[in-house]
Amino acid sequence: MKQEAIFFFFFPPEFPSRSLYARVSRVDSLSTSPQRRASYKFDCIDADYVDGAGPQLLDGFHADHTKPFALLRVVTTPARFGDFAGATPAPADWFYLEIEPGRSGLPAWHAQLQGNGYSVHSRGVLTYARRLDAPDELTGPRSRPQSLGASVAPRLVLPSPLAGACMALTNPASRAKISTILKSVPQAGTVLVRDVGQANFVSLCDDLGRAVLHFDVGLPISFNRHTRPSKFNIDPNERAPIILSHWDWDHLHGAFEFPHFLDCPWIVPDQRLGPGAARLARMLGEKGNLLVRPANARIRFPFGELVRSGGPVGDLNDSGLTVLAILASGRSALLAGDADYAHLMHSNAHRIDHLVATHHGARFNASQRSVPRPNRRGGTLVISYGYRNVYRHPHREALAKHAKSGRRNYVTTAGRKGIALRGDRAIS
Known part of the structure; x- marks a missing residue:
């Protein structure tokens, strides 16, 4: 028996005011222009949830728990993101982000995890961003120099419970x-x-x-x-x-x-x-x-x-x-x-x-x-x-x-x- 998915359109939810811990999952250049815009996609979790859960954070990484997880897409030029955050995102980087409704900031689209995945999103702005220091096993060796802005920006550290929860592939199969x-x-x-x-x-x-x-x-x-x-x-x-x-x-x-x-x-x-x-x-x-x-x-x-x-x-x-x-x-x-x-x-x-x-x-x-x-x-x-x-x-x-x-x-x-x-x- 065939299982059929019928796709509907939904009214977008209200854009949240929220702080996020976010990992850069992909970067896509949208043109070949020297002033090209890029699409930055982040795999996120609510910072308040992480900070409140502490060592018990891993309990939320199961099928019945969707609320704190989200995807965020930000569209801007690499230069503008670098000026805004002190660093330009690259795949595997971790960032601390703050988002809210409005127009003053970098354009952002937020999709909260639902039971059927990331099915709807809303538009707002990114108002704050700083790169996080994270363990090498989560980021890998850096193949590019840090920007000057990153060297003078406040150093923020990825919470260790979150770092541990994201190390999900530690036992390769034979x-x-x-x-x-x-x-x-x-x-x-x-x-x-x-x-x-x-x-x-x-x-x-x-x-x-x-x-x-x-x-x-x-x-x-x-x-x-x-x-x-x-x-x-x-x-x-x-x-x-x-x-x-x-x-x-x-x-x-x-x-x-x-x-x-x-x-x-x-x-x-x-x-x-x-x-x-x-x-x-x-x-x-x-x-x-x-x-x-x-x-x-x-x-x-x-x-x-x-x-x-x-x-x-x-x-x-x-x-x-x-x-x-x-x-x-x-x-x-x-x-x-x-x-x-x-x-x-x-x-x-x-x-x-x-x-x-x-x-x-x-x-x-x-x-x-x-x-x-x-x-x-x-x-x-x-x-x-x-x-x-x-x-x-x-x-x-x-x-x-x-x-x-x-x-x-x-x-x-x-x-x-x-x-x-x-x-x-x-x-x-």
Whole structure:
């Protein structure tokens, strides 16, 4: 029996006045202009809750507790944020933030965690921001210099109970355990890139169309809710394993709208987490379904290979998991998540039949030579994105690099004017 989600629109809630401890989960440049604006997304928890809970903070990181968790999106130029906060946010940084309704401050959008995830948001302003000192195991070694403003700003420290609660991935699963799960997966006949809007949800399916393995189970969070299809079907009786490319919400948000995903085994990258992601990790761990891929493990299974991208540890996109699968047709398919092609670690990733484009068609740093080229027999480039998304994906620069690598023709889940309507894309 299919489980159907019907998406509704809601009146936005009132923007709160609140202090937050927040981890930078992603940074997206919105143009190539020298004065370009950027979108900064933070995984947050209410500061009052953290300070009041003390050592018992971890008790709030479970399925029934949603109130203190939130996502915050701030849009401004890097220079203005740096002047405002004494430091420019980079992935994995922690900040102390204060937000309130009004217009005097940096534009901000706040989404409080609901039972079905981050489904609605409201607009206000960021009125105060300072970077927090945090343990190296939560931030990783800094690869960039501190700004002058940061050196004179008051030094604030991430509360130790919160630091401990966010260290949710301290016990990697054995290579053998993950291999056993993947070896039980039958060879897929098709790769189904599902139309979920601005998110990533890919299923490897058997000849009957049943999912045998998911690569990400994303649905759009509230900032891109307008990109969702009106309906989305999934079979709740399927318990296919899930490989999570990385801990970003548009790759895992389906776990909130389809709770049966929590009963599936999740093979996940060992990455540093913000509060909301740590909550989900602990929920999976309590069910025995959190399988953290061991560091530097190259895991092969009968029809594919699972590896970690070779990017910086603190960058969720470029340190995530990627899959190279061989389909029943003998064709190869590369699922790159949001990893830059320059960081792919598959030994034969330079020639691939089918490619699901990295990062929804966003710009990437690699040269066009790093884009996996199609085999002589051809192949398909699929781009999963939502029409009029806030990140402006896909970008012309990325499309041009794919074209120069030999991938001139492509299909998208959002559809293309005069060519195809939006919808799922199946490749075999």
